Amino acid sequence: MKTVAVNASRSYEVRIGPGLLSTLGTAAATLGRAEKVCIVSDSNVFPLYGAAAEESLNAAGFSVISYVFPAGESSKNGSVFLDLLNFLAKNGLTRSDLMVALGGGVVGDLAGFAAACFLRGIRLIQLPTTLLAAVDSSVGGKTAIDLPEGKNLAGAFFQPSLVLCDTDLLASLPQTVFRDGCGEIIKYSILYDPALFAHLEAHGPDFHRENVIARCVELKRDVVMEDEFDTGARMKLNLGHTFGHGIEAASAFSVSHGMAVAAGIAIITRAAVKRGLCPEADSRRILALLSRFDLPIRICFSARELYAYTLNDKKRAGGTVNLIVPRCVGRCSILPTPVAQVLSWIEEGL
Numbered sequence: 001m002k003t004v005a006v007n008a009s010r011s012y013e014v015r016i017g018p019g020l021l022s023t024l025g026t027a028a029a030t031l032g033r034a035e036k037v038c039i040v041s042d043s044n045v046f047p048l049y050g051a052a053a054e055e056s057l058n059a060a061g062f063s064v065i066s067y068v069f070p071a072g073e074s075s076k077n078g079s080v081f082l083d084l085l086n087f088l089a090k091n092g093l094t095r096s097d098l099m100v101a102l103g104g105g106v107v108g109d110l111a112g113f114a115a116a117c118f119l120r121g122i123r124l125i126q127l128p129t130t131l132l133a134a135v136d137s138s139v140g141g142k143t144a145i146d147l148p149e150g151k152n153l154a155g156a157f158f159q160p161s162l163v164l165c166d167t168d169l170l171a172s173l174p175q176t177v178f179r180d181g182c183g184e185i186i187k188y189s190i191l192y193d194p195a196l197f198a199h200l201e202a203h204g205p206d207f208h209r210e211n212v213i214a215r216c217v218e219l220k221r222d223v224v225m226e227d228e229f230d231t232g233a234r235m236k237l238n239l240g241h242t243f244g245h246g247i248e249a250a251s252a253f254s255v256s257h258g259m260a261v262a263a264g265i266a267i268i269t270r271a272a273v274k275r276g277l278c279p280e281a282d283s284r285r286i287l288a289l290l291s292r293f294d295l296p297i298r299i300c301f302s303a304r305e306l307y308a309y310t311l312n313d314k315k316r317a318g319g320t321v322n323l324i325v326p327r328c329v330g331r332c333s334i335l336p337t338p339v340a341q342v343l344s345w346i347e348e349g350l
């Protein structure tokens with residue numbers, strides 16, 4: 001097992017390794033006084049791992065309740081959020097009790113936001129069951145729900161008290177869910193770590209699970225500790241996301257997040273080469289690595305379509321979009337770009 005310590009507005013451990021689901025109860029008991037634990041999960045994940053999570057918590061002496069909602073991004077909304085808060089209140093959870101988010105990014109975001117709001121904050125354990133949640137959304141404290149006007153428009157920064165990443169749960173992910181997480185892993189390597197990039201080039205999808213997840217969590221930890229509230233360095237984690245969110249929206253969310261981010265990375269990388277900001281050789285390696293993981297590097301939308309959807313993204317600040325631009329493998333820069341110039345970036349990158 002590997003442990004990464006995060007010291008943000010709350011200090012906590014991220015534990016990564018096999019067999020951690022069965023340690024949930026004992027790990028929760030070390031967090032201090034709590035009688036009740038609410039497991040929040042979805043209709044895909046709970047049938048697989050809910051009983052084991054409940055058993056581990058019961059064995060450690062907790063009284064356990066479970067809230068299970070229909071799987072999918074469409075559940076990350078205000079009415080499921082309020083229903084969850086009502087469930088917590090009806091079951092008499094107190095400020096010293098705990099919540100466990102058992103699932104992927106949707107579960108972690110929704111449960112995290114409910115944990116942040118219920119009684120102005122109850123402690124949360126993140127137990128990610130997808131690769132994407134393991135390397136990104138379970139760490140760093142971003143929580144949110146979607147509004148009809150867009151993704152993640154209501155939320156809070158709320159750090160978990162513990163993250164348990166059981167690598168056994170990631171072993172049998174459907175290919176598409178696995179590839180989604182790989183897109184984020186490749187993103188970290190382009191942003192910060194040429195050695196990680198080279199490991200991914202050498203091993204492809206057979207990369208060393210525990211080491212690579214732990215490395216990504218370390219990289220994210222470093223960024224979160226530098227800029228927890230996303231006003232500077234953390235913005236770099238949006239590499240590929242500005243156009244990626246546009247692609248997700250343009251496809252009415254039929255293109256998944258990781259695939260859209262991969263295509264977004266490809267677009268910004270090609271545009272960076274055309275503008276002399278990234279060497280051609282690095283771009284070739286980046287595009288080849290994305291393709292090696294079967295991630296898309298071309299899209300079927302026109303520049304104008306993508307531009308329209310990209311402008312709706314919440315990451316826009318007034319008349320400026322912060323583009324995250326690869327300068328070489330292992331280094332990117334933040335380029336504040338007037339909205340009017342974004343279209344030409346897209347045209348150059350398609």
Ligand code: GLY
Nearest residue numbers: 136140142234237
């Ligand atoms: N997922 C990007 C961030 O946590 O900042």
